Each structure stands twice: as structure tokens, then as C-alpha cells.
Amino acid sequence: MTSEITLFVNPTAGRGRGARAVRPAADALRAAGFFVRTVLGSDAPDALRRAGEAVDGGTGALIAVGGDGLISLALQAVAGTHVPLGVIAVGTGNDFARALGLPVRDPVAAALLAADTLKNGTPRAVDLGRVTGGSGDRWFGTVLASGFDSRVNDRGNRMRLPAGRFKYDLAMLAELAAFAPVPYRMTLDDGVERRIEATLVAVGNGSSYGGGMRIAAGAEMDDGLFDVTVVAGCSRSTLLRVFPKVYRGTHLSHPVVTVHRTARITLAADGLTGYADGEPLGPLPLTATCVPGAVRVLAGADDGRSKSK
Numbered sequence: 001m002t003s004e005i006t007l008f009v010n011p012t013a014g015r016g017r018g019a020r021a022v023r024p025a026a027d028a029l030r031a032a033g034f035f036v037r038t039v040l041g042s043d044a045p046d047a048l049r050r051a052g053e054a055v056d057g058g059t060g061a062l063i064a065v066g067g068d069g070l071i072s073l074a075l076q077a078v079a080g081t082h083v084p085l086g087v088i089a090v091g092t093g094n095d096f097a098r099a100l101g102l103p104v105r106d107p108v109a110a111a112l113l114a115a116d117t118l119k120n121g122t123p124r125a126v127d128l129g130r131v132t133g134g135s136g137d138r139w140f141g142t143v144l145a146s147g148f149d150s151r152v153n154d155r156g157n158r159m160r161l162p163a164g165r166f167k168y169d170l171a172m173l174a175e176l177a178a179f180a181p182v183p184y185r186m187t188l189d190d191g192v193e194r195r196i197e198a199t200l201v202a203v204g205n206g207s208s209y210g211g212g213m214r215i216a217a218g219a220e221m222d223d224g225l226f227d228v229t230v231v232a233g234c235s236r237s238t239l240l241r242v243f244p245k246v247y248r249g250t251h252l253s254h255p256v257v258t259v260h261r262t263a264r265i266t267l268a269a270d271g272l273t274g275y276a277d278g279e280p281l282g283p284l285p286l287t288a289t290c291v292p293g294a295v296r297v298l299a300g301a302d303d304g305r306s307k308s309k
Contacts, residue, residue, distance in 0.1 A: 003033065003060065004035045004037065004059060005036060005037070005059060005062075006037045006038075006051075007036055007037070007065055008054070008064045008074055009022055009066065010070040010091075018067075021065050021090045021107035025065060025110070026111075029063075032112070034060070034118075037054070044073060048073050048076055051073065051074060051077040055077050059083060061085070061298060062078050062085055063087070063111075063114055065088040065107070066088075066089075066090060067091015068093050068278055071089075072140065072141070072277035075128060076138065079128055080291075080295075084118070084295075085298065086110075086114035087114075088111060089103070090107060093210060095143075095211065095277075096141045098208060098212065099141075099142065099206035099208065100126070100221065100297060100299050117299065121300060123296035124222070124298075124299040125295075125296055126221045126294070126295050126299075127205055127221055127223070127294060128294035129205045129226065129289065130288065131287065131288045133281075133285055133286040134282025134284070134286050135280070135281060136282075138279075141277055142205060142207075142208065143204050143205070143208070143216060144202065144274055144286070145215075146200065146201050146269065147198060147199055147200030147231075147272065148175060148179065148200045148239070149215075149275075151272070152171045153280070155174055155175060157280075176236060176240070179199075179239065181198060181199055181233030181234070182197070182198055182199070183195070183269060184196050184198050185285075186201065186230075188262040188264070189263055197232065198232055198233060199234055199239060200231050201228065202215045203226050203228050204226060204227040206221055207227075209277075213246045214247065214248065215251075216229050217252055218249075224292040225262060225290055226288065226290050227261055228260040264288070264290070266285060266288075268285035269284050270284075271283075
């Protein structure tokens with residue numbers, strides 16, 4: 001075990017919770033016997049460069065303090081390496097942490113769990129998605145979104161006001177007004193191109209996005225497969241009935257919803273941007289591959305869950 005570890009910080013996460021979480025997390029890690037370095041950047045590319053330097057320099061762990069956006073950056077640095085990832089989830093959504101049963105908005109508990117795993121346990125091997133196409137190759141941990149949900153993201157990102165999550169609620173209302181199903185071309189492991197009309201297609205490595213929307217409720221992060229949720233083309237009224245069920249995962253039993261399990265998927269559609277872990281990937285077509293055990297997470301003792309569906 002290397003005693004030097006790195007805190008990778010987004011101080012603006014969760015309206016300042018990232019900044020407030022640094023000291024208690026660092027104090028807990030130091031009390032556990034670790035030498036703690038802190039890394040942050042002037043912007044996302046600079047932060048990623050600094051995180052990559054810490055990983056290349058042999059840090060004992062990269063511990064992300066922030067939300068899913070920062071964890072997404074951290075994954076780019078640690079995926080495929082031997083450096084484990086710790087998660088101190090203090091953002092708005094925290095879907096990566098929720099999927100792994102990690103503490104949320106409790107920096108001391110999360111830091112102690114990471115420290116205990118480093119000293120006494122074994123990091124948990126977790127699958128990641130690897131996306132090619134769009135604006136380049138990228139790893140993701142939770143969900144790749146396309147369709148109605150990605151259009152809401154597009155619109156929300158263009159809105160300067162209001163601040164916070166409320167603007168995405170407004171963006172959703174605006175997209176509902178302009179709603180129309182999308183013609184997709186979807187190719188799974190069998191190599192057959194399926195032409196479908198869909199409201200959205202979500203590729204789940206993890207089970208949720210958007211702060212607990214369980215779009216791929218049955219997804220597991222260590223089975224080597226994506227859960228692909230397809231909401232077929234439907235009326236606006238049907239979508240309004242189905243969408244609230246996403247928070248409980250009960251939408252999966254609705255007749256307009258189909259789930260495919262696959263290790264690889266290519267999605268093509270005109271005029272759509274793909275998002276993964278809430279971050280834009282660029283325009284479709286995109287190809288996503290599930291990479292088993294691509295990252296080791298400081299997630300405590302093995303919880304004994306099955307590795308199969």
C-alpha cells in the first residue's frame with residue numbers, strides 16, 4: 001500500500017459542497033495514516049491533466065471529491081490502470097456513488113470507507129463503458145443517454161437562466177412541447193441493424209442518471225453487460241404517464257419499454273447528441289463497449305452480489 005494518495009477536487013460541486021468537503025475528508029484520511037495531496041484545475045482539461053500526472057506518478061489512490069462530472073473526469077485518468085478510485089460524492093446527482101452503495105453527501109464516512117479499503121480490503125473491480133465516435137473516445141460509468149433526455153440536456157445547457165436544476169425542468173417542458181419520436185439505427189452484439197422509432201435509448205452500465213432516475217433499473221456494474229432501455233415512439237400523453245415511473249424503475253414493465261442486454265452497441269440517428277455521465281459526447285453515431293473490470297473502486301467489502309443477470 002502506498003501511503004500517498006490524491007484528493008481530486010471540484011470545489012464548486014453541489015453549490016459549494018465540494019469545497020466544504022475537502023477539509024473533513026482530508027482530515028479523516030490523514031488520521032488513518034495517509035499523506036494527502038490535493039489536485040484541482042483551472043478548467044476541466046487542466047484538472048484532467050493534473051489527475052493524469054498524479055496517476056502516472058504512482059499515487060496510491062485518486063479520490064474524487066465532487067459530483068458525477070468530476071467522477072467522469074477521474075475515470076478518464078484511472079481507467080485501465082492499477083490506481084484505485086475513491087469517491088466522495090457531494091454533487092447534485094451522485095449516481096455513480098448510488099449505484100455502488102457508497103456514502104452520499106457524507107465526506108467523512110466516504111473517506112473512512114476509502115481508507116479502510118486501502119488498508120484492510122480489496123478494491124472492487126467495476127465495469128465501464130468505452131465510447132468511440134462523436135468528439136473522441138471516452139469512458140463512462142453510469143448511463144449513455146440519447147433522445148428525449150439528451151435533447152433536454154442540450155436545451156438546458158443553452159439556457160443561462162434560471163440556475164441549477166430548475167432550468168432542466170423548464171427545458172423538459174419545452175422539449176415536451178416539441179416532442180417527436182426519433183428514427184434510430186441500433187446495432188447490438190448480434191450485428192443486426194435494427195431500425196426503430198424511439199423516444200429515447202439509454203445505455204446503462206449503472207442503473208440511474210439525473211440524480212436517481214432509474215432508467216436502467218436492472219443494470220449491474222460488474223456483469224460485463226449494458227442494460228439498454230428503449231422507450232418506443234409514443235404519444236406525448238403516454239410519455240407523461242411513463243416518465244415519472246423512472247424514479248422507481250417501474251417503467252420497465254410498461255409496453256412501450258424494451259430492455260436489451262449487450263456488451264456492445266452502436267446508435268445512429270440524425271440531429272442527436274449523446275451524453276454519458278451527464279457530459280456531452282458529441283453527435284451520433286456512437287459505439288459503446290462494456291469493458292469488464294476497467295476500474296477498481298474503493299467500495300468496501302464485497303457485498304456478495306451475483307455477477308450475472
